[in-house]
Amino acid sequence: MTAAAPARAPIPRPPAPVRKTRWIGFAVAILAIAAVAAGVYRLRQVQAAGNLPTAAARQGDFSVIVRCRGELKARRSVQITAPVNVPSLRIVWQAPPGAAVKEGDPVVRFDPSSTQQQLQEKEAALKQAQATLDQAVADARITAEQDQRDLSSAKYDVEKARLEASKAEIVSKLEGEESRIDLGLSEQKLRVQEATVNLHATSDKAKNASLTRQRDQAQAQVDLTNHRLSQMELKTPLSGVVMYMQNNSQGWMNSKPFQVGDQVWPGGVVAEIPDLTTLEMEGKVEEIDRGRIEVGMETRVHIDSLPELTMPADLVSISPLTESGFEWPRTSSFRAYGHIRQPDSRLRPAMNGNMDVIVNRIPNAISIPAKAVFTRNGKPIVYLAEKGAYRAVEVDLLARNPDEVAVKGIPAGAMVTLVEVKKDEKK
Numbered sequence: 001m002t003a004a005a006p007a008r009a010p011i012p013r014p015p016a017p018v019r020k021t022r023w024i025g026f027a028v029a030i031l032a033i034a035a036v037a038a039g040v041y042r043l044r045q046v047q048a049a050g051n052l053p054t055a056a057a058r059q060g061d062f063s064v065i066v067r068c069r070g071e072l073k074a075r076r077s078v079q080i081t082a083p084v085n086v087p088s089l090r091i092v093w094q095a096p097p098g099a100a101v102k103e104g105d106p107v108v109r110f111d112p113s114s115t116q117q118q119l120q121e122k123e124a125a126l127k128q129a130q131a132t133l134d135q136a137v138a139d140a141r142i143t144a145e146q147d148q149r150d151l152s153s154a155k156y157d158v159e160k161a162r163l164e165a166s167k168a169e170i171v172s173k174l175e176g177e178e179s180r181i182d183l184g185l186s187e188q189k190l191r192v193q194e195a196t197v198n199l200h201a202t203s204d205k206a207k208n209a210s211l212t213r214q215r216d217q218a219q220a221q222v223d224l225t226n227h228r229l230s231q232m233e234l235k236t237p238l239s240g241v242v243m244y245m246q247n248n249s250q251g252w253m254n255s256k257p258f259q260v261g262d263q264v265w266p267g268g269v270v271a272e273i274p275d276l277t278t279l280e281m282e283g284k285v286e287e288i289d290r291g292r293i294e295v296g297m298e299t300r301v302h303i304d305s306l307p308e309l310t311m312p313a314d315l316v317s318i319s320p321l322t323e324s325g326f327e328w329p330r331t332s333s334f335r336a337y338g339h340i341r342q343p344d345s346r347l348r349p350a351m352n353g354n355m356d357v358i359v360n361r362i363p364n365a366i367s368i369p370a371k372a373v374f375t376r377n378g379k380p381i382v383y384l385a386e387k388g389a390y391r392a393v394e395v396d397l398l399a400r401n402p403d404e405v406a407v408k409g410i411p412a413g414a415m416v417t418l419v420e421v422k423k424d425e426k427k
Contacts, residue, residue, distance in 0.1 A: 059412035062365035068283025074274030083231035126218035140204030
């Protein structure tokens with residue numbers, strides 16, 4: 001049998017006043033922690049309520065608009081094309097892309113070395129053809145002079161023989177017969193000489209004509225090469241900015257704008273010069289908005305890259321038929337064109353932006369941002385910020401734009417929240 005463990009001595013309890021003091025201190029600590037937590041919670045609620053974004057209700061004329069997304073285009077532009085029938089067109093210099101140019105300024109220069117070498121060869125061929133022609137003309141002149149001398153000699157012999165034949169009556173019969181034979185031979189020789197003169201003249205004329213054609217052909221080649229050489233520099237026919245076209249020689253996936261070192265095919269479009277005074281915004285109008293706009297309405301043009309700029313424009317034309325885009329799902333829209341009255345010097349074609357067509361005006365209206373309107377129980381409301389709290393107020397919508405709405409039911413200058421207020425943020 002094992003021995004029993006010795007009994008533990010009881011712990012003495014503190015006196016009653018000490019226990020009461022401990023409980024009081026514990027309660028005070030709990031109350032302090034609760035107060036701190038409540039203060040932190042209240043501070044967070046106040047900070048959350050004070051950080052809600054707000055905007056002031058504005059009073060003034062409200063323009064009801066139809067917004068169209070689009071890009072700038074020039075109604076008038078000129079394409080700069082490479083010369084035709086000119087081999088080896090390689091760009092060695094070009095004006096900077098987007099640079100402003102004036103009428104007559106050079107835009108692109110091609111490598112002229114190959115054409116200059118061809119010109120030297122053509123000029124040498126021209127000199128050789130001219131020298132051959134000059135030699136043939138000189139030989140023909142010498143031949144003609146010799147033929148004329150021979151012809152004159154033959155005519156003299158005929159006249160001499162005729163004179164001797166006229167003495168046949170006073171000389172012996174044998175001598176007279178000899179004189180008549182000599183006359184016949186002289187006349188035959190004269191006819192042969194005349195034929196020889198005509199043959200030489202015709203032959204020399206044909207030869208000179210052939211050599212002249214060869215010389216003219218060589219001259220035409222020289223003129224053509226000089227013309228090609230003059231086309232190695234392309235100049236702009238009007239003032240504007242330089243926009244280089246895509247070089248698709250390496251495939252559509254690798255296409256890039258033309259640059260120095262690229263080979264250009266004859267007759268290819270290298271650049272385009274738009275007339276900046278004819279800039280207009282080409283926008284897409286949804287089918288549901290087509291019936292709200294018409295030609296002649298006032299518009300405002302906004303450019304994405306120039307947000308501070310608002311330019312007045314006029315709606316000049318609307319496409320009669322819808323056009324389908326390449327996006328998916330397929331959509332159809334009308335094309336509307338707004339002519340900018342005074343284009344800014346910073347504008348360039350292909351800039352993206354908006355065109356707001358003004359379809360109506362509401363005078364002395366209260367307008368607020370569109371994101372400040374919410375829905376409760378199927379009715380539009382706004383949250384007014386008043387003395388650190390938020391109050392929901394029902395409003396009537398008079399008109400709606402993409403960015404702002406005209407409402408009725410709140411005073412001008414009232415501060416409305418741009419986000420929906422939660423229940424715990426209303427107080």
